Amino acid sequence: MFTRRRAPLREKITLITGANGEVGHGLIEHLAATRSAADVVVLDLRGLDEAMRGKVNRVIVGDILDNELINLLLNEYEIETIIHLAALLSTHSEFNPETAHRVNVQGTLNLLKLAIEQGKSRGSPVKFIFPSSIAVYGLPDAETKARAGAVKEQEYLYPITMYGCNKLYCEHLGRYYAQYYQQLSAMPSMGVDFRCVRFPGLISANTMPTGGTSDYAPEMLHAAVQGKHYACFVSEEAQIPFMVMPDAIKSLLLLERAPQNMLNHYIYNVSSFSLTAGEIAERVRASFAGADITFDPDPARAAIVESWPRDIDDAAARAEWGWQPEYDADRSFEEYLIPTVRAIYAK
Numbered sequence: 001m002f003t004r005r006r007a008p009l010r011e012k013i014t015l016i017t018g019a020n021g022e023v024g025h026g027l028i029e030h031l032a033a034t035r036s037a038a039d040v041v042v043l044d045l046r047g048l049d050e051a052m053r054g055k056v057n058r059v060i061v062g063d064i065l066d067n068e069l070i071n072l073l074l075n076e077y078e079i080e081t082i083i084h085l086a087a088l089l090s091t092h093s094e095f096n097p098e099t100a101h102r103v104n105v106q107g108t109l110n111l112l113k114l115a116i117e118q119g120k121s122r123g124s125p126v127k128f129i130f131p132s133s134i135a136v137y138g139l140p141d142a143e144t145k146a147r148a149g150a151v152k153e154q155e156y157l158y159p160i161t162m163y164g165c166n167k168l169y170c171e172h173l174g175r176y177y178a179q180y181y182q183q184l185s186a187m188p189s190m191g192v193d194f195r196c197v198r199f200p201g202l203i204s205a206n207t208m209p210t211g212g213t214s215d216y217a218p219e220m221l222h223a224a225v226q227g228k229h230y231a232c233f234v235s236e237e238a239q240i241p242f243m244v245m246p247d248a249i250k251s252l253l254l255l256e257r258a259p260q261n262m263l264n265h266y267i268y269n270v271s272s273f274s275l276t277a278g279e280i281a282e283r284v285r286a287s288f289a290g291a292d293i294t295f296d297p298d299p300a301r302a303a304i305v306e307s308w309p310r311d312i313d314d315a316a317a318r319a320e321w322g323w324q325p326e327y328d329a330d331r332s333f334e335e336y337l338i339p340t341v342r343a344i345y346a347k
């Protein structure tokens with residue numbers, strides 16, 4: 001007599017790619033502190049920093065462009081959510097545009113395909129959380145930028161960087177895989193549950209960023225606390241929106257947990273405050289009396305910042321999934337950035 005052999009249950013996990021970056025660190029720390037990150041499997045070219053490894057289920061050192069690895073993940077786990085952070089950021093992408101295209105676009109496509117296949121095997125769509133960026137915008141000149149004020153999701157989508165082009169196209173890919181994938185087949189796919197936030201420049205007190213074009217704000221702060229001179233690569237008047245890391249993490253998780261029937265869009269702006277580089281320098285100087293900040297704009301990098309909006313309109317996120325930043329500019333500097341960097345560098 002033969003008994004039917006039951007397939008072993010696959011472990012249910014959340015997959016976080018690019019987890020060893022700034023946002024990944026913030027996210028894992030937050031998950032470990034609030035619920036647990038025991039169901040989190042991370043995938044990053046650089047693995048995960050030693051101090052954080054115990055906080056997650058498994059660390060995979062690997063490349064999102066490695067199809068064999070993607071297949072392995074497909075077979076080994078039941079992936080409920082993918083938080084896809086792995087990317088090459090704006091400045092690095094400008095130096096290596098074709099590599100950026102492979103990582104940012106082909107890498108995202110690989111993960112969307114993984115989500116589709118997982119959805120088929122588990123019978124319900126996989127949540128796919130994707131951080132996009134204000135780099136998708138491209139305002140043609142300073143006058144238009146001043147006039148535009150807080151721009152909406154669908155306005156001024158003419159990016160001037162490879163990174164911005166990559167992010168904008170991946171937003172479209174996400175929408176396509178959510179709604180139209182295999183639309184002509186007799187059995188259309190159930191798609192993926194694609195959810196995207198467009199971040200402004202992010203500032204973390206805990207990590208020093210590399211590779212972004214909005215990095216001047218955190219670089220100013222980290223230089224001042226160490227008593228180092230900082231020459232800012234944009235002018236004092238340059239203005240874009242910013243957000244501190246705790247709010248960035250809050251937005252990702254709030255969107256991830258939002259009931260699907262509340263969501264009428266795939267892509268949402270999220271914002272908290274907008275300051276000029278000069279205003280950021282003033283705030284840093286007010287806290288670190290000897291802060292030595294000068295302005296020495298690099299025309300090419302400054303032009304990229306100039307093409308990004310002064311502010312973004314996040315009304316849809318507020319209305320549909322209750323987005324509300326915890327930190328305005330005052331709170332960001334007084335309660336998060338200044339005390340945290342002081343404590344870190346005092347050690």
Ligand SMILES: NC(=O)c1ccc[n+]([C@@H]2O[C@H](COP(=O)([O-])OP(=O)(O)OC[C@H]3O[C@@H](n4cnc5c(N)ncnc54)[C@H](O)[C@@H]3O)[C@@H](O)[C@H]2O)c1
Pocket residue numbers: 017018019020021022023024043044045046062063064065084085086087088089103107131132133134199200201202203209210211212214
């Ligand atoms: N930091 C910001 O200001 C900002 C603003 C807007 C959007 N974002 C987006 O948020 C996400 C996370 O950003 P971050 O600041 O943490 O970036 P980061 O550069 O700090 O981290 C990116 C991580 O991705 C990994 N990675 C790169 N290529 C990979 C590959 N081929 N395979 C596997 N891993 C790879 C890197 O090793 C790194 O740990 C990115 O998608 C970024 O575009 C960031």
